[in-house]
Amino acid sequence: MRLHSLMGLVEDMDEEKLTWKQKLVRFFNRESVAGVVCSLPFIIGFLAFMVVPMVLSLFYSFTDYSIVASPQWVGLKNYITMFTDDPLFWQSLWVTLLFAVISVPLKLGFALAVALLLQRQTRLTGFYRIAYYLPSILGGSVAVAILWRRMFAQDGVINSVLGLFGINSHFSWLGDPRTAIWTLITLSVWQFGSSMLIFLAALKQIPTELYEAASMDGAGSWRRFKDITMPLLTPTIFFNLIMQMISGFLAFTQCYIITQGKPLNTTLFYMVHMYNTSFTYYQAGYGAAMAWVMLLIVGVFTLLLFATKRFWVYEEKMK
Amino acid sequence: MSMAVSHSTARHGHQRHIVYHVLVCAFALLMLYPIAWMFFSSFKPTNTVFSTAGQLIPSTWTLDNYVHGFAGFSGVSFWRYLGNSLFIATTATVGTVASSAIVAYALKRLHFHGRKVLFVAMMITMMLPAQILLVPQYLWYQKLGWTNSYMPLIVPYCFAIQGFFVYLIMNFIDGIPLSLDEAAKLDGCSYYGIFFRVILPLLKPALVTSFIFSFMWRWDDFLSALMYVSDTEKYPVALALKLFSDPGSTSDYGAMFAMCCVSLIPSILIFLFFQRYLVNGVSTSGLKG
Structure with a gap:
């Protein structure tokens, strides 16, 4: 762990000499970034196929909605x-x-x-x-x-x-x-x-x-x-x-x-x-x-x- | 104690042993009887299936039911439905397993902001019954223009939305020593490299378990097919069988049973060849079979 951070220090010193491509690679290889990148499928899936339908569902439950016509707000009916x-x-x-x-x-x-x-x-x-x-x-x-x-x-x-x-x-x-x-x-x-x-x-x-x-x-x-x-x-x-x-x-x-x-x-x-x-x-x-x-x-x-x-x-x- | 066992208790033990096996065996056969009945009925001439329902073994064997069954209906061969199901189940399963593996790696091995939140979200997907979202999901997919296509049956699964699999693989990653990751890191491996070169090859048993469960569930999936697939030609097996069995559409029960048997073949093959993985999967994570 300590060795790793030392290497990071050495890498930081060369920061200016790097091309943008190398910077990009380094950015994506940061642990905090890699974590998000690897969880991306779930983040997208959870939002698109769980959260959105949940919110829609709550909204529709207060409407009169026949699928073919647009929903009409009816409150708690x-x-x-x-x-x-x-x-x-x-x-x-x-x-x-x-x-x-x-x-x-x-x-x-x-x-x-x-x-x-x-x-x-x-x-x-x-x-x-x-x-x-x-x-x-x-x-x-x-x-x-x-x-x-x-x-x-x-x-x-x-x-x-x-x-x-x-x-x-x-x-x-x-x-x-x-x-x-x-x-x-x-x-x-x-x-x-x-x-x-x-x-x-x-x-x-x-x-x-x-x-x-x-x-x-x-x-x-x-x-x-x-x-x-x-x-x-x-x-x-x-x-x-x-x-x-x-x-x-x-x-x-x-x-x-x-x-x-x-x-x-x-x-x-x-x-x-x-x-x-x-x-x-x-x-x-x-x-x-x-x-x-x-x-x-x-x-x-x-x-x-x-x-x-x-x-x-x-x-x-x-x- | 065992040295002092008298002759009569030994015989008593032997009798108990036999009673045990007779009971357990009889009950096992009773459990399997419905399946066996369907299997043998599918070889009976179709007009005798019910007149001889009490008799397990056919008196005349015939393959006609299979010929008629595979001929399908309204010009679509039953092979077509099998192909459709195979396509849906395979693509959805590959998507699920691949996405679940990488997400499990991130949640288990990488430290980043929001990891705990994601873990909780993942547990929610495990607890929240999918059927609750039936209606809104339909409306949402309709907005996306996905109705009457395979998209709703495949795409969502490629985004690791089944927490079960993520959880199963996470548990497995837990057993892989952290020192392997660290060694790879010292050798200059990126975090992605660690996943692909170190973790992934070691995950094989968990991937196989996930694969077979996902495949069986997708193969059997009836509800989403019922909701989203309307062209008869695009029907997966589950839906085709339903069409086959609808009162009025056919009275060829022999053929119906024959195709029911065919539809069970993948699950039975998986069961026979991957039993160990199934048992492990059920026992370690409480997955339902």
Whole structure:
């Protein structure tokens, strides 16, 4: 470091003799300049594709904007309409909450249970890990959404398999308001593999000495799980909970392809409602307002989860 | 303890072992069943796909579904859609990985004014769900004249806007000893030279991880394609499948399943060949797969 600044001193003495080209090279090679140059892609991207749309969005949310005509300032009208005069807003919010609150804990529960099972090293563990992780890799695709729709169709594989067990069923899983949402929930839970991998990695981090010491003190496997494994996993569970909740609130593709919100809007996700409002009914101002409300809800939910953190998430005491 | 294991507990352990494998294996097969069902259905004659839905293995095997599927619809071959997706996913991914790497280098290794602010901004891009910006982004791209082109699907990604990748690469750079940078600096390397000659070659594992995740996400991306691509000829695979599956447009379920299987091939190949990178990526950064 000192050597470097010495070199800088020597360089400074020759400053006048340098051509403008050399000066330019030297300017760009200053650390403070190089840093900005190297971050330039992000600076431009952040401004152009995040900040500008954010500001536009806030502005549009206070306007009546049909995309084809220019926006008309209407103040808080969009927000007031949403809360007082749009049953579909409440319906979609309810459906989305229901979906997130049921599917996320189920997904994490499966992920944790299977991770604990796969902790044991056997010759087949590699295969099991692949089998459980593959659905996560494929689950976000349109192909799997289409598959899901056909599986739960009246003549689909679910009813056929039930038929093999003697239950002669022509039940319309997607057409019945009571079951339609569950097809989406199963699809979400089916993709527990990536959370499972995160849990497996966290389990590996737990020092074996802890278990050994506990065994010495006579702790059985349930005690070891309850007092060592679970507390040390809570930070990972917390992290997963937040990430999965956010993506649950914002689910779109699966609902859009499998149910389109039918039947009777019992599967109408917030994002699909927002999409329809903006691009099918051309109420872009209203759509922008919906986006801000969702951002607020996600923010409040995250804060609430953080507020519960100290009651159940184990933190290592700093010495 | 192990010396004193009696015959009966050993047998008990053996039984437990078998029960464990049967349970875990059965559940794994159940998990894979939907995919297997689609795969085998795509080889059944199309009119028997649903009448034999309960039967996994086709009684007559046929490739007709693939022939019909690849023929596409309204005169556009399915190969065209695969090509479109390949083009979009590859360019967007190369852009993401390259820009994220250099930004990660700047944020991790260089000291300059505003670095902390940029870091916070980067964390915000990670937290802020992209869907929130759906509407304004559309209107903004429309102003830029980007609608009905691939621009919105590619250009933004070339500006490191996915904080996940920057963060992943930053973590990796953390593990590269600072002394390498300093040695290169003493040898007269510029800051750019340090990145290209010292850091970049060592980043390979992080770059591969970012590449495969980005590629899979871009390949599967449905929402932005739905919003911005309107010419049938320009459709990526995800959108073409949606068109294929729309009620009324076809009743050729065999062909639809065949093309669904084809669309999953890239992800499955990546999964089989780069599993290690995927697992590392998920475990170290909590990326969702």
